[in-house]
Amino acid sequence: MWVETVKYPWSTYKDPDIKRQFKLMSVLGTDALPEDKLKKLDEIVSAMESLYGRATIPEYGDNNLNRTLSLEPDINDILDKSTDVNELKHVWVQWREATGKKIRPMYAEYVKLSNEAARLNNYTDNAEFWIRGYDVDDFRPRMEHLWNQIKPLYLQIHAYVRRKLWELYGSSVITRRGPIPAHLLGDMWAQSWERLDDFTRPYPTIDDVNPTSAMINQNYTPKKMFKVAEEFFTSLNLSAMPQTFWEKSILEKPNGRDLVCHASAWDFYDSNDFRIKQCTSVNFMDFITAHHEMGHIQYFLQYKDLPFIYRDGANEGFHEAIGDTIALSVSTPKHLHKIGLLPKTSRTYEADINYLYKIGLDKVVFLPFGYLMDLWRWNVFKGLTTEDQYNCDWWKLKYSYQGIEPPVTRTENDFDPGSKYHIVGNVPYIRYFVSYIVQFQFHQALCEKADQFDPKNPTSKPLHECDIYQSKNAGNAFKDMLKLGSSKPWFDAMELLTGQREMDARPLLNYFNPLYEWLKNENKRTGEHLGWETNKKICFKKD
Ligand SMILES: O=C(CCC(O)(O)[C@H](Cc1ccccc1)NC(=O)c1ccccc1)N[C@@H](Cc1ccccc1)C(=O)O
Numbered sequence: 001m002w003v004e005t006v007k008y009p010w011s012t013y014k015d016p017d018i019k020r021q022f023k024l025m026s027v028l029g030t031d032a033l034p035e036d037k038l039k040k041l042d043e044i045v046s047a048m049e050s051l052y053g054r055a056t057i058p059e060y061g062d063n064n065l066n067r068t069l070s071l072e073p074d075i076n077d078i079l080d081k082s083t084d085v086n087e088l089k090h091v092w093v094q095w096r097e098a099t100g101k102k103i104r105p106m107y108a109e110y111v112k113l114s115n116e117a118a119r120l121n122n123y124t125d126n127a128e129f130w131i132r133g134y135d136v137d138d139f140r141p142r143m144e145h146l147w148n149q150i151k152p153l154y155l156q157i158h159a160y161v162r163r164k165l166w167e168l169y170g171s172s173v174i175t176r177r178g179p180i181p182a183h184l185l186g187d188m189w190a191q192s193w194e195r196l197d198d199f200t201r202p203y204p205t206i207d208d209v210n211p212t213s214a215m216i217n218q219n220y221t222p223k224k225m226f227k228v229a230e231e232f233f234t235s236l237n238l239s240a241m242p243q244t245f246w247e248k249s250i251l252e253k254p255n256g257r258d259l260v261c262h263a264s265a266w267d268f269y270d271s272n273d274f275r276i277k278q279c280t281s282v283n284f285m286d287f288i289t290a291h292h293e294m295g296h297i298q299y300f301l302q303y304k305d306l307p308f309i310y311r312d313g314a315n316e317g318f319h320e321a322i323g324d325t326i327a328l329s330v331s332t333p334k335h336l337h338k339i340g341l342l343p344k345t346s347r348t349y350e351a352d353i354n355y356l357y358k359i360g361l362d363k364v365v366f367l368p369f370g371y372l373m374d375l376w377r378w379n380v381f382k383g384l385t386t387e388d389q390y391n392c393d394w395w396k397l398k399y400s401y402q403g404i405e406p407p408v409t410r411t412e413n414d415f416d417p418g419s420k421y422h423i424v425g426n427v428p429y430i431r432y433f434v435s436y437i438v439q440f441q442f443h444q445a446l447c448e449k450a451d452q453f454d455p456k457n458p459t460s461k462p463l464h465e466c467d468i469y470q471s472k473n474a475g476n477a478f479k480d481m482l483k484l485g486s487s488k489p490w491f492d493a494m495e496l497l498t499g500q501r502e503m504d505a506r507p508l509l510n511y512f513n514p515l516y517e518w519l520k521n522e523n524k525r526t527g528e529h530l531g532w533e534t535n536k537k538i539c540f541k542k543d
């Protein structure tokens with residue numbers, strides 16, 4: 001709805017709530033574009049997204065089946081199981097041939113039109129428009145500061161994993177001082193490395209925390225995975241999924257039909273119809289993703305009776321953090337044992353380190369990726385990264401923040417950012433970096449409410465062992481924050497739950513501290529070089 005400021009001089013209003021509603025309502029976004037440009041922008045984004053959604057790659061090897069593989073589940077299964085470096089290189093390169101390379105010609109116009117829309121909303125560029133919801137004018141320096149607090153921990157994990165991969169693949173594939181080749185990290189974008197847990201964990205003899213086999217043995221279905229996730233939320237006195245959710249959600253990849261498989265949660269803003277679309281496979285990673293998506297639905301349910309304009313996250317990072325916060329409890333060996341997905345648990349130092357390592361391969365490893373995704377796009381929207389150096393600047397960031405390198409030479413004929421859903425789907429990404437920081441603040445606060453963490457004696461009940469399952473105290477505290485939606489600035493929502501008004505990396509760093517100490521000792525023992533260096537060229541012109 002278009003609110004004429006002349007008719008409603010809302011910026012002069014006294015009532016802060018009415019003023020806030022008008023302010024939020026007055027943001028037009030891309031609707032500020034003239035008709036033909038809006039149409040063009042929509043066409044470009046849906047063309048990029050549908051190309052990505054339909055992308056398949058030829059199967060590895062010269063068998064004449066010429067089967068094609070989709071990202072989910074085919075390519076992800078290969079990334080999960082294969083240690084054939086040529087097969088891993090094949091899927092890495094072919095996925096980029098099938099996505100980014102084809103999307104590159106559309107991207108520059110997407111950037112131009114997005115910036116035009118931002119300027120019509122009185123922002124200097126789309127980067128500023130995208131970060132407006134974080135309500136601070138030094139947001140980007142704050143993100144860099146948070147990253148600098150985390151970086152020492154990341155360097156330790158990076159050095160340790162590089163050594164384990166060097167032991168497995170040998171010096172012809174990977175060095176012990178250079179960046180890690182991207183195709184060896186168990187993920188198409190090297191954004192999380194948890195698939196490496198099996199063969200890189202600190203104490204390999206300890207039985208692994210692998211619920212996937214238990215899920216398969218117990219005949220889990222995608223629906224059962226979501227039912228188990230729902231039961232965690234209701235155990236906290238949060239809301240169950242409405243009947244329409246079970247009727248209308250798409251929880252499995254429909255065979256035959258083309259579908260953008262990237263998971264998503266939908267609010268139809270009628271206080272009743274809420275859905276998830278997820279191409280769920282029966283495995284632990286997808287079980288965790290189910291909690292992530294259900295976290296969005298839970299937020300929808302808690303704010304569904306607010307004025308329409310307030311039915312949103314306190315900021316975009318909050319919306320991404322709800323399900324992940326719950327998943328920090330679900331993932332504990334204690335909880336998995338409780339729900340029958342883990343035979344037994346041994347509460348030894350070694351088991352603790354193994355657990356923190358597995359969680360670290362997701363949460364700590366993700367942070368440089370979660371940050372650089374929009375570092376690159378902010379530079380593109382600001383004209384600091386021009387079209388002729390899209391890929392060069394991408395790989396400079398991947399090298400400098402993640403310490404990884406491409407398995408084959410990349411040039412400006414390629415467009416590797418376009419191999420990631422959020423780039424082609426026009427979905428901002430710093431929200432996940434924010435989420436990965438604040439979810440540990442939420443987890444710590446909820447664990448205190450559940451009497452499973454004592455900030456005055458943090459080692460008495462270690463935060464990584466906390467499971468808030470069935471705690472009404474924790475659930476009610478979470479509910480009170482969720483119910484605010486975007487009706488208050490996010491600092492107030494954060495303060496209501498955690499007592500703080502800032503994003504703070506300390507709960508995350510405290511959570512991983514035992515792992516950090518272990519890694520420092522281990523890397524010192526093996527004489528590991530921290531960080532990475534290379535004399536390889538990163539940038540090549542269009543050939
Ligand atoms: O993209 C997702 C999960 C999908 C989603 O739930 O964040 C989804 C993305 C999306 C899809 C289509 C249109 C817009 C956004 N977000 C939502 O469904 C959503 C976001 C905000 C409010 C309501 C729903 N996760 C990220 C990062 C991540 C997060 C957590 C665990 C692993 C990985 C990724 O896979 O790279």
Ligand SMILES: [Zn+2]
Nearest residue numbers: 292296319320
């Ligand atoms: Zn999400």
